[in-house]
Amino acid sequence: MSVPESSGKGPQLPADQRRVGEHVRAVIRTRGFLIGLLAVVLAGMYVAGLMSGASAQRLLSLTMWGLMLGGVIALGSIGLSLVYGVMKFPNFSHGALVTLGAYVALSMMALLPQGEPLRPFSFGYEFLVALLIAMPVVGAVAVGIDRVVYRRLRRAGAHLVLFAMASLAMAFFVRSMIYLIWGPDFHFYFPGRANPALYLPFGVRIRADQLFILVLGFVLVGAVYCLLEWTRMGKAMRASADNPDLAQVRGINTERVIAWTWMLGGGLAAAGGVMYGLSSQLRPEMGFWLLLPMFAATIMGGIGNPYGAFVAALIIGVAHQVSTSFLNPTYGPAVAFVLMVVTLLIRPQGLFGRTEG
Amino acid sequence: MPLLKAEGVTAGYGDMEILRDVDLEVGAAEIVSLIGPNGAGKSTLMKTIFGLLTPKSGTITYRDKPIHGRKPHEIVTLGLCYVPQVANVFVTLTVEENLDMGGYLLTAREIPERRERVYEFFPKLRERRRQRAGKMSGGERQMVAMGSALMLQPDLLLLDEPSAGLSPKLVDEIFANILRINAAGPAVLMVEQNAKKSLEVADRGYVLASGENRFDGTGQELLKDPDVARLYLGG
Numbered sequence: 001m002s003v004p005e006s007s008g009k010g011p012q013l014p015a016d017q018r019r020v021g022e023h024v025r026a027v028i029r030t031r032g033f034l035i036g037l038l039a040v041v042l043a044g045m046y047v048a049g050l051m052s053g054a055s056a057q058r059l060l061s062l063t064m065w066g067l068m069l070g071g072v073i074a075l076g077s078i079g080l081s082l083v084y085g086v087m088k089f090p091n092f093s094h095g096a097l098v099t100l101g102a103y104v105a106l107s108m109m110a111l112l113p114q115g116e117p118l119r120p121f122s123f124g125y126e127f128l129v130a131l132l133i134a135m136p137v138v139g140a141v142a143v144g145i146d147r148v149v150y151r152r153l154r155r156a157g158a159h160l161v162l163f164a165m166a167s168l169a170m171a172f173f174v175r176s177m178i179y180l181i182w183g184p185d186f187h188f189y190f191p192g193r194a195n196p197a198l199y200l201p202f203g204v205r206i207r208a209d210q211l212f213i214l215v216l217g218f219v220l221v222g223a224v225y226c227l228l229e230w231t232r233m234g235k236a237m238r239a240s241a242d243n244p245d246l247a248q249v250r251g252i253n254t255e256r257v258i259a260w261t262w263m264l265g266g267g268l269a270a271a272g273g274v275m276y277g278l279s280s281q282l283r284p285e286m287g288f289w290l291l292l293p294m295f296a297a298t299i300m301g302g303i304g305n306p307y308g309a310f311v312a313a314l315i316i317g318v319a320h321q322v323s324t325s326f327l328n329p330t331y332g333p334a335v336a337f338v339l340m341v342v343t344l345l346i347r348p349q350g351l352f353g354r355t356e357g
Numbered sequence: 358m359p360l361l362k363a364e365g366v367t368a369g370y371g372d373m374e375i376l377r378d379v380d381l382e383v384g385a386a387e388i389v390s391l392i393g394p395n396g397a398g399k400s401t402l403m404k405t406i407f408g409l410l411t412p413k414s415g416t417i418t419y420r421d422k423p424i425h426g427r428k429p430h431e432i433v434t435l436g437l438c439y440v441p442q443v444a445n446v447f448v449t450l451t452v453e454e455n456l457d458m459g460g461y462l463l464t465a466r467e468i469p470e471r472r473e474r475v476y477e478f479f480p481k482l483r484e485r486r487r488q489r490a491g492k493m494s495g496g497e498r499q500m501v502a503m504g505s506a507l508m509l510q511p512d513l514l515l516l517d518e519p520s521a522g523l524s525p526k527l528v529d530e531i532f533a534n535i536l537r538i539n540a541a542g543p544a545v546l547m548v549e550q551n552a553k554k555s556l557e558v559a560d561r562g563y564v565l566a567s568g569e570n571r572f573d574g575t576g577q578e579l580l581k582d583p584d585v586a587r588l589y590l591g592g
Binding site: 232235239241242243248249250251252253254 | 407430457505
């Protein structure tokens with residue numbers, strides 16, 4: 001725990017009073033305080049929603065949608081956090097990978113024969129197949145970009161800023177390719193197909209597709225957890241993020257770990273993109289707009305910590321949706337930023353960041 | 358035939374030359390101590406042997422096979438393991454996960470058995486196996502680091518300042534452990550600030566100064582040499 005420095009300047013307070021000030025500052029920086037504050041902010045949003053005339057049922061539905069949006073954000077921000085952990089740079093092209101995933105799935109579905117919708121969902125089996133294909137395809141694209149761009153920078157011992165700038169360039173490159181291949185128009189996976197809302201207990205209204213997205217998000221996050229905790233490659237990823245030099249000394253081929261990190265990050269981003277596309281529509285900018293809440297979640301959860309990113313993404317998703325009960329939805333993205341800024345001011349290492357070192 | 362042989366090694370960082378024309382040999386099952394003042398290039402030599410630095414000239418061979426210019430993750434497959442001076446454990450991993458990473462090159466079946474041997478060697482690690490290495494004391498971390506390096510049952514163990522920053526009591530414990538490790542088989546090449554104590558346990562020693570070989574001989578010879586004593590052992 002870092003103890004805040006007491007400044008020698010300013011009005012001379014009695015010693016015990018100064019101590020209290022330092023003590024308060026130390027408390028404010030704890031994880032517990034930040035969690036408490038976030039809980040108060042969320043509770044405030046619910047109260048504001050009720051006061052603007054939203055019913056409790058509506059708020060409950062918004063919470064469910066928020067968890068779904070949070071799941072989509074989480075799939076992106078977990079990859080972002082893993083890439084940061086292993087390679088130590090913020091990957092600004094992660095949003096473009098999300099978009100690419102959605103479009104690759106769209107093309108796959110056009111190639112596959114269209115089946116009957118799997119009621120109560122709006123999609124047929126071809127959507128699931130397309131999802132399963134899009135994940136490794138985007139993962140392979142991410143590995144390819146690494147081979148062509150980032151690996152050269154690594155070999156040249158380039159500065160962190162160059163990696164970040166290169167990733168920004170790749171974001172524009174991938175987005176331009178998407179415009180070139182699929183055009184600027186909106187697309188739908190299933191144009192005109194209805195997906196009526198289900199009526200769940202407590203007056204919750206949610207479409208079956210949204211429920212699918214929610215469940216799939218949690219399943220994938222659970223799979224990532226098992227991979228990182230139990231498999232050899234997962235442990236090697238955590239070890240490389242912790243101490244890359246020592247990882248090499250222990251016989252871990254860090255280039256292979258990096259390739260698997262891109263594969264995993266790219267695959268998760270693609271799944272996020274497909275799910276986002278299913279819940280609304282496909283457009284070339286979709287990933288770019290998700291990039292902002294994804295970064296907010298990564299920072300809030302403690303950069304480099306994929307589990308923190310997951311929790312933070314759910315908080316941001318819920319806050320985003322619930323805020324629409326009393327705010328114009330246009331302000332939605334700002335909610336993620338307010339939460340991120342609050343985190344940075346109070347506890348820059350994030351919810352689950354390490355205190356020491 | 359020596360296990361490890363370095364001949365005419367010149368190495369450094371960028372344009373800065375830290376080692377000049379250094380020779381060194383380690384035989385099977387030997388303990389060799391590398392001493393010398395701060396900045397003499399001892400740690401640089403260790404890093405160069407293990408492939409973290411590439412020598413500008415000279416050769417390094419292990420069992421007569423050249424290893425200079427190869428990557429650490431390749432060198433470790435040959436049967437030598439390295440314990441760096443600092444940051445020698447994965448702080449966010451548990452003790453057991455650290456050992457597993459030490460045995461990264463082993464098959465899943467071999468790991469539990471090797472881990473068991475390390476636990477027999479360092480019983481304290483068994484008690485702490487679920488603890489994160491970052492939450493441990495300096496002496497305990499050193500045990501985790503050595504234990505991880507022993508997972509591969511190397512023929513040569515490189516130790517960079519194993520006693521740095523430890524209390525006198527722990528320093529004695531570390532040297533006792535080094536003798537125990539050596540008795541179990543592997544040769545040990547260690548860099549030490551604690552020059553006297555390390556020469557006492559060493560079969561042979563090298564004195565490095567300003568990046569060059571200055572003296573070498575058996576541990577006892579170096580301890581008795583008046584010049585070595587005056588210049589490097591503090592009187």
